[in-house]
Amino acid sequence: MIPFHTHNVYSLLDGILQTDQYIQWAIDNNIKSIGLANHGELSGCLELYKKCNKADIKPILACEFYLTANEEENINDNMHIVVIAYNNDGWNNLIKLHNYSWKNFYRKPRITFSKLKEFNEGLIVTTACMGGIFAKPYFDNVDIEPIIEQYIDIFEGRFYLELQEHGIKGQREYNEFLIELAKKYNLPLIIQNDAHYASKDDAFAHEVLLCKNTGSKMSSEKRFKFDTNEFYLKNKSELKEIFDYLPDDIFEECILNTNIIADSCNVILKQDGYNYPVFSEDKKESFRKLVELTKVIYWNPLLNAEELAGKLQVSIPTINRYLKILRTEAVTQIRGSRKKGGFTTTQTFQLEIEKRI
Numbered sequence: 001m002i003p004f005h006t007h008n009v010y011s012l013l014d015g016i017l018q019t020d021q022y023i024q025w026a027i028d029n030n031i032k033s034i035g036l037a038n039h040g041e042l043s044g045c046l047e048l049y050k051k052c053n054k055a056d057i058k059p060i061l062a063c064e065f066y067l068t069a070n071e072e073e074n075i076n077d078n079m080h081i082v083v084i085a086y087n088n089d090g091w092n093n094l095i096k097l098h099n100y101s102w103k104n105f106y107r108k109p110r111i112t113f114s115k116l117k118e119f120n121e122g123l124i125v126t127t128a129c130m131g132g133i134f135a136k137p138y139f140d141n142v143d144i145e146p147i148i149e150q151y152i153d154i155f156e157g158r159f160y161l162e163l164q165e166h167g168i169k170g171q172r173e174y175n176e177f178l179i180e181l182a183k184k185y186n187l188p189l190i191i192q193n194d195a196h197y198a199s200k201d202d203a204f205a206h207e208v209l210l211c212k213n214t215g216s217k218m219s220s221e222k223r224f225k226f227d228t229n230e231f232y233l234k235n236k237s238e239l240k241e242i243f244d245y246l247p248d249d250i251f252e253e254c255i256l257n258t259n260i261i262a263d264s265c266n267v268i269l270k271q272d273g274y275n276y277p278v279f280s281e282d283k284k285e286s287f288r289k290l291v292e293l294t295k296v297i298y299w300n301p302l303l304n305a306e307e308l309a310g311k312l313q314v315s316i317p318t319i320n321r322y323l324k325i326l327r328t329e330a331v332t333q334i335r336g337s338r339k340k341g342g343f344t345t346t347q348t349f350q351l352e353i354e355k356r357i
């Protein structure tokens with residue numbers, strides 16, 4: 001059994017598992033590979049990678065993203081999805097998705113299905129938890145078939161249905177639904193435990209952390225908390241106990257599939273020397289356009305942002321960003337000449353800025 005749906009201290013205000021604890025747990029349980037899928041965050045991956053390499057354990061780098069089905073509007077419909085990099089292209093795509101998710105922030109950093117499709121190379125996807133891409137529509141009685149087909153279309157052979165069991169109401173019923181789906185669509189199943197802390201004893205400390213996260217008090221009855229104290233690291237025999245309702249063959253298949261995923265993962269992070277981006281011809285071309293834009297703004301002060309955007313085929317926010325930079329530069333330059341006696345009044349100072357920008 002290979003765990004990769006695990007949250008550690010880098011899962012912002014939501015995990016208290018230390019990387020060293022995780023590694024020690026893997027050593028104690030003779031587990032040769034462990035992964036990390038923090039919420040909307042990749043920053044723990046490098047520490048996991050380095051410490052795993054030292055301990056001769058294979059690291060699996062992943063993220064539990066928030067995904068919105070509404071690409072146009074800001075609606076609080078975030079669903080969870082675990083996305084795993086199985087090669088370096090996948091790792092680069094995880095970074096691109098992570099980057100996009102923060103630009104598309106609404107309550108949480110969010111990706112969309114179309115971005116996932118655009119950056120799908122090198123990635124494996126699982127359906128995550130009870131807040132996941134299938135669980136939410138299932139409990140909302142939304143027809144799930146078109147959603148499944150969308151994912152199969154893009155991620156055939158790289159798409160897994162994830163069973164979890166934390167004793168939450170409705171979880172067994174949802175797991176049985178996933179098993180039916182697996183049969184119908186010939187999809188592989190996995191078992192994960194969605195760990196946020198090392199052992200059951202840490203559940204209380206984790207609750208306190210969630211209070212910090214949500215700005216609430218432990219005394220508040222309405223505060224956000226996990227439904228049970230089962231979100232800790234579990235080995236295969238512990239999982240077998242809680243999944244007592246699963247037939248042996250399905251349980252073993254789920255465990256085997258986690259090993260198959262781990263075997264297919266092989267991300268190598270370069271840790272020495274410099275890691276500058278390589279500029280493609282396209283990027284050089286856009287840089288040339290921005291230089292040209294600078295000149296146009298300086299020498300054609302009567303052109304407005306829209307005209308400039310059209311002329312240079314760049315977006316209006318890009319133009320506005322440049323105008324802001326140029327305004328700051330102009331202010332600095334003019335302040336310099338003012339010191340030398342060039343401008344004596346605030347009015348002439350302002351007029352000069354307007355003239356230049």
Ligand SMILES: [Zn+2]
Pocket residue numbers: 064080128129130131132
């Ligand atoms: Zn989740």
Ligand SMILES: [Zn+2]
Pocket residue numbers: 005007064129194
């Ligand atoms: Zn999770």
